[in-house]
Amino acid sequence: MSMLEIQHLSTDFETENGMVHAVRDVSLSVDKGEVLGIVGESGSGKSQTMFSVMGLLSGNGIVKDGSITIDGKEISPKAFSDRKEYEQVMDHIRGNDLAMIFQDPMTFLNPVLRIETQLMEPILNHMDISKEEAKKRAIELMRKVGIPSPEARIRQYPHQFSGGMRQRIIIAIALACDPKIIIADEPTTALDVTIQVQILKLLQKINREQGTAVLFISHDLGVIRHLCSRVIVMNQGKAVEQGDVQEIFRHPSMEYTRKLLAAIPNRRTSLRRRTAADQERGEG
Numbered sequence: 001m002s003m004l005e006i007q008h009l010s011t012d013f014e015t016e017n018g019m020v021h022a023v024r025d026v027s028l029s030v031d032k033g034e035v036l037g038i039v040g041e042s043g044s045g046k047s048q049t050m051f052s053v054m055g056l057l058s059g060n061g062i063v064k065d066g067s068i069t070i071d072g073k074e075i076s077p078k079a080f081s082d083r084k085e086y087e088q089v090m091d092h093i094r095g096n097d098l099a100m101i102f103q104d105p106m107t108f109l110n111p112v113l114r115i116e117t118q119l120m121e122p123i124l125n126h127m128d129i130s131k132e133e134a135k136k137r138a139i140e141l142m143r144k145v146g147i148p149s150p151e152a153r154i155r156q157y158p159h160q161f162s163g164g165m166r167q168r169i170i171i172a173i174a175l176a177c178d179p180k181i182i183i184a185d186e187p188t189t190a191l192d193v194t195i196q197v198q199i200l201k202l203l204q205k206i207n208r209e210q211g212t213a214v215l216f217i218s219h220d221l222g223v224i225r226h227l228c229s230r231v232i233v234m235n236q237g238k239a240v241e242q243g244d245v246q247e248i249f250r251h252p253s254m255e256y257t258r259k260l261l262a263a264i265p266n267r268r269t270s271l272r273r274r275t276a277a278d279q280e281r282g283e284g
Contacts, residue, residue, distance in 0.1 A: 001071070001072055002029035002030060002031050003030055003031060003032050003070065003071060003180055003181060003213055004029065004030040004053070004068075004069070004070055004098075004181055004213075004215075005028075005029045005030075005067070005068075005069045006026060006027055006028050006029070006049070006053065006066065006067070006068050007027050007066055007067040008025050008026075008027055008065060008066040008067065009023055009025070009026045009027070009049065009052060009063070009065070009066035009067075009068065009076075010023055010024055010025055010026075010063075010064045010065040010066055011023035011045075011048055011049070011052045011057065011061060011062065011063050011064060012061070012062055012064045013058075013060050013061045013062075014060045014062075015060065021237055022045050022048040022061070022237055023045045023048050023049050023052060023237050024045070024236070024237040024238045025066075025238065026045070026049055026066075026234070026237075026238065026239045027239065028232055028239065028242070030181060030213050030215055031213065032180070032211065032213060033207065033211045033212075033213055034213050034214075034229060034230065035203075035204075035207055035213070035214045035216060035227055035228045035229055036213075036214070036215050036216070036228060036229070036230050036231070036232070037216045037217075037218065037224035037227065037228035037230070037231040037232070037245065038050075038215065038216070038217045038218075038231070038232045038234060039217075039218055039219065039220070039221050039224050039231055039232070039233055039234070039260065040219065040233060040234035040235055040260075041219055041235070041260075042219065044234040044235050044236065044237070045234050045236070045237035045238070046217050046234045047185055047186075047217060048061070048237075049234070050100070050183050050185060050215065050217060052068070053068055053098070053183070054090075054094060054098060054100055054183065055075075055077075055086070055087070055090035055093075055094070056100075062077075063076055063077050063078070070093060070097050070098070070180075071097075071180075075089065075090070075093060092126075095122045095125070095126045095176065095177045095179065096126055096177050096179065097179055097180050097181065098179055098180070098181050098182075098183065099173075099174035099175070099176075099177075099179040099181075099182050099183070100174065100182070100183045100184075100185065101167075101170050101171055101174050101182060101183070101184040101185065101187045102170060102185055102187070103185055103186040103187065103189050103190060104190055105158070105163070105166035105167050105169065105170045106158065106166065108170060109158040109166065109169065109170070110158075111157065111158055111159060112157070113157070114154070114155055114156065114157055115142075115153070115154050115155075115156055115157070115158065115161075115169055116135065116138065116154045116155055118169075118173065119138040119141065119142070119154070119169070119172060119173055119176065120134045120135060120138050122173060122176040122177055123137055123138060123176050123177065126176075126177040127177060135154075137176070138154060138172075138176075139151055139154055141172040141175055141176060142154060142168075142169070142172055144172070144175070145168040145169075145171050145172045145175070145202060146168055146198075146202060147165060147168055147169070147172070163190060163191055163195065164191055164195035164198065164199065167187060167188075167191065167195075167199055168199070168202070170187075171187075171199075171202065171203075171206075175206065175210075175212075178210070178212075179212065180212065180213060181212070181213040181214070181215060182203075182206070182212055182213070182214050182215070183215045183217070184203060184214060184215065184216045184217065185217045186217055186218055186219070187199060187203075187216075188200060188223070189218075189219075196223075200223065200226065200227055203216070203227065204227065214227075216228055220264075221249075221260050221261055221263075221264055222264045222265070224245065225245055225246075225249060228245050229244070229245060230242065230243065230244060230245060231243070231245045231248055233248070233254065233256065233257050233260065235256045240254050240256055240257070241253055241254045241256075241257050249261065
């Protein structure tokens, strides 16, 4: 049995211009300890698929059809008698079973609260431990994700951390209650290349050492190839291709996938372009 299984998921959004079908009949599964990639351009439906799973759709969004199960337990909205019951169950699932790493830490972190408060909150909400024990766990989580001097830095505010360190804090919050699956939504997009590599290595380490499954959402097939064992390609709300990462790189069956592969920067080509540009400026 898969840890997470989605069958024929469809999600719609009501707008001034009518109904938008953001997710169309998507099916996928995530096994224990797996790193699964979802790739596609902006607007392809990859993030809305995961927001549907997490119960984090905006007010005008609705899961129209389909099944979502965690360890065999149905958690799609249709499985509950009312919205209140659904929210109560999802409040428990978020953190314990599923956790999410967002693209921009500053949209998630509260700028006026110390990191201590924000990191301890999910621990106290989901674990039956004292504040003192929760703080110890928070400090250990900061250490685990590579934040130096956590005993001192836990008292600081988000703006006192670099972009890369803020993303590490988000990962620490996601790990707070040992979730079974981490959903990472474009977690490296806003970071420079060096920090991107560090964050990807951290996610790999978490997956390897804790057995936490990772569902990695990206528009970059190059990153997906580096991190994931399987990939799902999405376009216009549909899963148009899925399978082993290396196989899809070697033998993509869809034209859309071939276009994404063609967009991956070629290091040699990039180097030649930079060299030519330097020579034109007289810097070569």
